[in-house]
Every structure is written in structure tokens, then in C-alpha cells.
Amino acid sequence: MSVARVLEDAPWLKSGPTARVLELLNSNGEEARVVGGAVRNALLKIPTGDIDIATTASPTEVIRRAREAGIKSVPTGIEHGTVTLVVDTQPFEVTTLREDTETFGRKAKVAFGRSWIVDAQRRDFTINGLSVDADGVVHDHVGGLDDVAAKRVRFIGDPDRRIAEDYLRILRFFRIHAAFGAGAPDRAGYLACIRARAGLASLSAERVRMEMVKLMVAENAAVAIAAMVDGGLLLPVFGGVAYTGPFTAMIAAERSLGLQPDAVRRLGALAVAVTEDAKRLATRLRLTNAETKALDSMGHRWWRLAGMDEATARRRLYRLGEDRYRDRLMLAWARAGGDAGSAQWRELATLPERWSAPKFPLKAADFVARGIGEGPALGHVLALAEDAWLAADFPLQETALKAIADQAVTRFNRDHRL
Incomplete structure (x- = not known):
């Protein structure tokens, strides 16, 4: 059964680039709505980020209308029904409504359709299956409104089937829960992820990295990571031990120092004890050169930073530079339990704010x-x-x-x- 409610406080629907795209596509028997994460975020009253639009219009019709309106169009995924429109430098992915005709993983055959219900039912999670029209009416065909209110992340339909369509949804389940959920993960979805964990081996390193980096910095990452470890879901990803204690302690240390969450720093706390761990992660997750170097530096004799006096700390800061010093110091702090000697750890961690290393004056x-x-x-x-x-x-x-x-x-x- 479909449910609808009016979205409050969404001025971007009434004016600006989003309103212009919706107006362009809402005429002559066609309809367009904002779908997915932007609707979810608007309901949660958090920044919307990218705005995706679904439409009954075919991709060729979208391109034709954009051309007549003087709007740039890019056929970024036209075989799957997606055209990117650029309005005032803001990109919008516009995708024609779809329905699966054959389902076999990410290569499912799809046909363009006109049913908003069918399109919603082929998405991954209920909170991502919502759509909102130009009048601000939120359309819910999958139970997403209740789940947004409860901060509950559930698969649409049968979790085993949704996961079999794309095993990346295992990681997305935990990442979305970490960002928007509360409490323990949905039981049915959690058990389905455990049953399907062997499928993680089929994923490309690039796709896994993308999800893991986002998960690392999510608000409730510690809860999601603990559940993944308990379910045996991180070993296939990392190929080694995951340390939930230091990971939780790293999050606490960042918050104590007022630092922004850092994905690589948290990944180091979770999975790097020695430099060999950093090299393994770099390969398994296809990390960038900068990320690899940062992890390698964190893992290099971090234990030598425990119990330093300030004179020794200044020498370390001079040698490592501010970022490398802080990251390695915070790994040592996290592995000491986070709270152990917290006053001393805070003094060491904030040294770059109090002291700048001079340049070596001899030439x-x-x-x-x-x-x-x-x-x-x-x-x-x-x-x-x-x-x-x-x-x-x-x-x-x-x-x-x-x-x-x-x-x-x-x-x-x-x-x-x-």
C-alpha cells in the first residue's frame, strides 16, 4: 500500500536548479520526482548532497527537452536510462523509470517503464525507495517513511534476493546503517548479509574501497563495524584481523580533540598493527598512493610514541611533519585504550598547535x-x-x-x- 506525506522545509523543490529540472520534465504527460538519498536526507533534516531524479520520460526525450531549454546533457549511463543534466554547474542524474526483465547480479536486464511502484520496489533499502514530487509530496511504496522515522535500515522485499543482485549491498547495508540507522542493524538484513558473505570475494577492490571509506567516517561507524566483525564480514574484506577496540578508541580521541573524522586514520586503527598490514590493505582495497603512504607511516613503530617527553615529541614532529605525527600518535593512543593517560596523550596530540618546528639552519x-x-x-x-x-x-x-x-x-x- 502506498503512503504519502508532504515534505516540509524543502525550498530547493520550489526554486533553483532542482525546480528547473523538475519543471522541464513535468509536462506533456511525463512526470519527474526527486528520488533516493536526497529525499531521505530531507526527511532527516540533514544536507541533501547529490540530487537524483527519476522520470517517466525516455532518455532521448530527456536529452531533447534539455537541448531545447539550453541545458547541457551528458549521456553518462544512457544504456541504463541515465542522463546527467547540468544546471548552473550543478549536476543531476536523471534516470528513466525501470523494471527488471532478467535478474543476474549487477548485469540485470532492465526495461524502461512508467510505474513508480515497480521502480521503487527494485531499489535496495526502504529509506532509499522514497520519491518526492515538485509539490513536496513524498510517495512511499515500500514502507520507507516509517523506517526513516525509526532510523531503521531494511532491505526492500527479500533480503537474500536483494543481496544476490549485487553483493556490494552487504557493505552498503552496514554503511547506510552507520550513517542513518540507530541501535542494532535490522536482524533479517544482518542474517542475510552473513549468509551471503562469500559473495564479497566477487567485488572489485575499487567498489569495496568506496563503501569502506564512507563507512569509516559515518556517525555510528563503531556499531556497524562491531556487527560486521561479529558476523565474520570483515575478514573477507581485509584479509586480516580487525581491531574494534582501537577503532572505537580512535573515534573517541578524534572527538576529544575536535578533529573531523578521517577515513584513513580510522582504517589504520581498525586494521593496521604493523606496516605489513598497511601494504596488505593497500592491495586489497586498491588504496591511493597518498592513502597507502599515510597507513604505512601510521604502522611504523607507533609504539615508540607512547610515554614520550615533550622534547622527544618535538623531534618526532620535526621528522614526521604535522599530519604524519598526529596520525601515528593517535594510533598509539588508540592502541593504549584511548583513555589511558589521556591528559598526557592530549598534550602530545596537540603539540603541533603549540609548537612549530623551525627549519634546520645549517646549509x-x-x-x-x-x-x-x-x-x-x-x-x-x-x-x-x-x-x-x-x-x-x-x-x-x-x-x-x-x-x-x-x-x-x-x-x-x-x-x-x-
Whole structure:
């Protein structure tokens, strides 16, 4: 049975780019509605993000109308009925209503249709199966309104069938629950995910990464991750142990410091104990080079940061840089339990806010003037001097720097005479 209600506080439906697209498509016997996440978010009174539109009009008709209105159209997925319209630099994915004619995973054959009910019933979750028309009327053909109110994430129809259509829906179930759900995951959906977990092996690394990165920063990520671990759903993804305690502690540490959630930092807390873990994750999730380097740095002897005095912490900060220092320090903090010695951990974590590392003041010319020739020898003596400068706590006085330079040259010459 279909249910409808009026969406309050949605001015973007009445004016602006969204209203213009709906007006373009709502004429001459065709209808268009905003569908999916934007409707869900509007009901939850959170930012809508991307706005997707469904229509009874065929893709060729959408393109024709856009051309006549002077609107740019891009056939981004025209074989599946999707055309992207760009209005005032804002993109809208416009998809013709569809119905499955044959179902076999992501390659299901679809036909264009005109039934809003059938189109809603082929979507993944009830809270994503809602649509809203240009007048602000929300149409619910799958029980999504009640589930939005209850913050409950349920598959539409039979969970086993929905998952078999696309095994990525296992990860989406937990990611959507982490972002919009409350309490424990829906029992029927949870058990279906466990039954189908072998299907995770069929997913591309890129698709898995996309979902896991979003899950890491969701509001209730800790609850979703704990459920995944209990159900044996992370081992096929990570290929190794998941540490829920440090993951929860990392979230608490971020919040304590007022930091924005960071997907890579949280992934490190969840799955990286040593640098080998970072390399494995980088391969399994097809991480970017920057993400791989960040995880590798976090896993490199993080335990040495526990119990540092501030002088040692300054040397670590100088060597690592602000971001690498904070991430590795927070991994050590999370693995210590998050609350253990929290005052000291907070002092160490906030060091970059109180102190900026000076630049190493000695230059190559200082050592050339002392008889060191160009080449590897010069690099070696510079490194010796820099180490001594750090050990002396970053002095900047000319006399101290002269002594450090002289000592570095003396040591280099002594070592190379042996």
C-alpha cells in the first residue's frame, strides 16, 4: 500500500536548479520526482548532497527537452536510462523509470517503464525507495517513511534476493546503517548479509574501497563495524584481523580533540598493527598512493610514541611533519585504550598547535667552507649535523650552530679515517 506525506522545509523543490529540472520534465504527460538519498536526507533534516531524479520520460526525450531549454546533457549511463543534466554547474542524474526483465547480479536486464511502484520496489533499502514530487509530496511504496522515522535500515522485499543482485549491498547495508540507522542493524538484513558473505570475494577492490571509506567516517561507524566483525564480514574484506577496540578508541580521541573524522586514520586503527598490514590493505582495497603512504607511516613503530617527553615529541614532529605525527600518535593512543593517560596523550596530540618546528639552519655552504666536498660526503655530514641539532633541542644561536657544524665535520673526518 502506498503512503504519502508532504515534505516540509524543502525550498530547493520550489526554486533553483532542482525546480528547473523538475519543471522541464513535468509536462506533456511525463512526470519527474526527486528520488533516493536526497529525499531521505530531507526527511532527516540533514544536507541533501547529490540530487537524483527519476522520470517517466525516455532518455532521448530527456536529452531533447534539455537541448531545447539550453541545458547541457551528458549521456553518462544512457544504456541504463541515465542522463546527467547540468544546471548552473550543478549536476543531476536523471534516470528513466525501470523494471527488471532478467535478474543476474549487477548485469540485470532492465526495461524502461512508467510505474513508480515497480521502480521503487527494485531499489535496495526502504529509506532509499522514497520519491518526492515538485509539490513536496513524498510517495512511499515500500514502507520507507516509517523506517526513516525509526532510523531503521531494511532491505526492500527479500533480503537474500536483494543481496544476490549485487553483493556490494552487504557493505552498503552496514554503511547506510552507520550513517542513518540507530541501535542494532535490522536482524533479517544482518542474517542475510552473513549468509551471503562469500559473495564479497566477487567485488572489485575499487567498489569495496568506496563503501569502506564512507563507512569509516559515518556517525555510528563503531556499531556497524562491531556487527560486521561479529558476523565474520570483515575478514573477507581485509584479509586480516580487525581491531574494534582501537577503532572505537580512535573515534573517541578524534572527538576529544575536535578533529573531523578521517577515513584513513580510522582504517589504520581498525586494521593496521604493523606496516605489513598497511601494504596488505593497500592491495586489497586498491588504496591511493597518498592513502597507502599515510597507513604505512601510521604502522611504523607507533609504539615508540607512547610515554614520550615533550622534547622527544618535538623531534618526532620535526621528522614526521604535522599530519604524519598526529596520525601515528593517535594510533598509539588508540592502541593504549584511548583513555589511558589521556591528559598526557592530549598534550602530545596537540603539540603541533603549540609548537612549530623551525627549519634546520645549517646549509651545505657551511660545510663546504669547512673543507667538505660536494657529493655523498656533504649529505652525510649534513645528516650528522641535523641529528646533533635535534638532540640539542633546536638551538638557533650562532655559537651553538658553529659548535654543531664543527663537531659534525670532526666526527665525519674521524669516522672516515678509520
